[in-house]
Amino acid sequence: MSFILNNFLKIKSDISKFSLKANLVVVCKNQSIEVIKPIIDLGHLHFGENKVQEAKKKWNLLVQQKKDLQLHMIGRLQVNKANDAVGLFDYIHSLDSIRLAKALSLYEMRLNKQCKYFIQINFENETQKGGVLEKDLYDLYSSSQVLNLNVIGLMCIPPKGQDAKYYFEKLENLGKKFNLNLHSIGMSGDYIKALECNSSFVRIGSAIFSN
Ligand SMILES: *Cc1c(COP(=O)(O)O)cnc(C)c1O
Numbered sequence: 001m002s003f004i005l006n007n008f009l010k011i012k013s014d015i016s017k018f019s020l021k022a023n024l025v026v027v028c029k030n031q032s033i034e035v036i037k038p039i040i041d042l043g044h045l046h047f048g049e050n051k052v053q054e055a056k057k058k059w060n061l062l063v064q065q066k067k068d069l070q071l072h073m074i075g076r077l078q079v080n081k082a083n084d085a086v087g088l089f090d091y092i093h094s095l096d097s098i099r100l101a102k103a104l105s106l107y108e109m110r111l112n113k114q115c116k117y118f119i120q121i122n123f124e125n126e127t128q129k130g131g132v133l134e135k136d137l138y139d140l141y142s143s144s145q146v147l148n149l150n151v152i153g154l155m156c157i158p159p160k161g162q163d164a165k166y167y168f169e170k171l172e173n174l175g176k177k178f179n180l181n182l183h184s185i186g187m188s189g190d191y192i193k194a195l196e197c198n199s200s201f202v203r204i205g206s207a208i209f210s211n
């Protein structure tokens with residue numbers, strides 16, 4: 001068996017050990033469809049991308065052939081890509097501004113489609129990362145509700161070199177305040193911790209695709 005399938009199955013098994021409800025989003029940015037295909041053929045449904053254009057090229061045909069595929073936009077989303085993003089993705093993990101929420105809502109109406117959203121939190125105001133500041137969450141969440149976006153939870157990427165668990169717990173507590181009980185947390189380096197902190201979606205790339 002290829003190392004990719006081995007890695008994939010190992011992570012699936014870790015997830016089932018630690019959590020009853022967590023889903024695996026296979027993050028396949030920079031990977032070709034040929035590389036991903038064996039995982040699709042096993043029946044896996046959740047795949048993540050971080051660039052709209054790359055995702056369109058890769059998945060446009062496949063999503064028409066396999067209607068049950070679930071595509072996740074996990075990267076920073078520019079307002080001018082909102083149209084394409086709504087068209088292609090089922091989940092968007094990076095809702096982080098009212099301006100973006102307005103654009104997404106407009107295209108949802110035009111395309112007659114609803115996505116599921118995570119609001120991304122930027123706990124330490126890291127400028128290289130997307131995400132809304134904790135203090136602005138209330139405004140963004142209420143606007144999203146008015147705009148009829150289906151916000152299902154919160155997402156974060158802990159700062160490098162810091163204790164991920166601290167941020168995962170912070171996210172969980174923040175979610176409780178807003179009754180947002182799904183969490184998009186956990187990547188290759190910290191997914192076990194995220195599963196211990198009640199993750200609903202772990203987003204894993206390199207632990208699957210690197211040897
Ligand atoms: C690339 C990426 C991941 C996956 O990261 P790995 O460390 O390769 O598992 C998860 N989330 C986001 C937002 C990413 O951009």
